Amino acid sequence: MSLVPAGDERNRKHNLRLLIACPDRRGLISAVSSFISMHDGNILSADQHVSPAEDGVEGDAESRFFMRIEIEGAGFGVGREEFPGSFAPLARRHGMDWRVSYTDAPKRMAILVSRHGHCLLELLWRWEAGDLAAEIPLVVSNHPDLRERVEAHGIPFYYLPVTKETREEQELEMLRLLEEHAVDLVVLARYMQVLGADVVEAYRNRLINIHHSFLPAFVGADPYRRAHERGVKIIGATAHYVTEDLDAGPIVHQDVAHVTHRDAVEDLVRLGSEVERRTLARAVRWHLEDRVIVAGNRTVVFE
Template identity: 55%
Template sequence: MEQLDISPKTARLLISCPDKPGIVAGVSQFLFQSGANILDASQHSTDPAEGLFFMRMELEIQEQPGFQQAFQERVATPLQMEWQFSYSHHRKRMAILVSAYDHCMLDLLWRWRSGELQVDIPLVISNHNSLENDCKQLGIPFYYLPVTAATKEEQEAAIVQLLREHQVDFMVLARYMQILSPQFVSLYPHRIINIHHSFLPAFAGARPYQHAYNRGVKLIGATAHYVTDELDEGPIIEQDVARVTHKHAVADLVMLGRDIERHVLTRAVKAHIDDRVMVIGNKTIVF
């Protein structure tokens, strides 16, 4: 007979529900009765008009059969909760989609190799073949899937097949310069992270640095967000900016912006890996 591993594990619990008295007490009491030790807890209540409560907990708990079913019946259902529970040692599997720009992809791969990103990267998919050697040097399978307007449906079907074969949990668009179809996006709600080279909602779409230069902005930035059907309109996870002046040419904005893009995307990916992002409508709460 296979023995159950009873050594303590670190787990994460995310909950959202209508705000009312007794939520924290109810959750904490259940966890205490289940032998869990709360290592960290963060919570947030929205304004009274929305009336929602959000909480993230890190726990030390033994794996035990029936835990999640009991939580659903005794806590989640009475409090009308939506919730997510996961063990930290179960590493997420992240696919990277990229076109020809390499800075975001290489930054993610370097941080993965150094252990900063606690995630598995089973594959990289690109509509260009120029970055294949960079991936092969790190032992990461690289799939070249070119696309045209006529082959877009076929190419996306091939991507989906690869993601399923490699059991991918979420994907990162590391400057993947293609607009994903609504059908594709619907398969991975809040599981596609994009980096946009602008401080959204300003300058959505193509050529944002050129538009920023034409407008004479004094700040440029980058935005990491979840992908939705609306171009560059998904829930924002992370943003950052840098000051610029009239002395900066478009090339200067691009150079400064790429550095911001790398850092913003890394922070967003890390927040997703660590289960620190909760989506409410078209906004996020990032613990």
């Protein structure tokens, strides 16, 4: 993120997005609003949610408070370099986990893909249409099939073939590329490889996968065939953050399609690909717009 003097920011068109998670207590909304008002800030939108203690995350014994607030940048009296120090006393007082981002500094998103191109092409189409506020500095694949489709969009394509013998070496090269391109978010658009612990740790809560089933049903490979064998009446797709446990990370978004006894496996695959595309695209947009807070193995999503 580039930093500019506070004086130059006051009249530049941009907004701040502030995400907060902390123990719930009286006066939190007032405290945050007062901080913004004290610095001549104009609140454009604010959403909050309280997770009751009985629904606590991973056995939490107290209610949790979550908030997303967007502040108009023009006229706000705290510059980028100043904001962390200015907000820190309030955050410490209330035990807040928080982060701030700026709308004129779009996130840099890398896409990982294998042979199935439908999710990748959906993301690229929405990106070109202006629906995804991101920069895409690279696409990485373990197959060369989609190179021309990617490069037609002016995006560099890196082919890193993965075998049992080369997996560790290629993941190190992938991490090097992601770091070199200052990537903020990694999207697995049907990347049919299980990522190692080093990649997961480096991009924890910044690594979104699309799984072609309605998790927790049909974890792992070939879910459409297993769904057909089970005789399900709906199929689904799940966009989730990647963790060390296969297909078990915090869920960002899910969607479904209805099927019948007349549908073969191939029909489920066709219908499912449509669900996968829109489910992943929506989850990615929410992440890019700072609408997702991870809370244990759950998420709070301010749609």
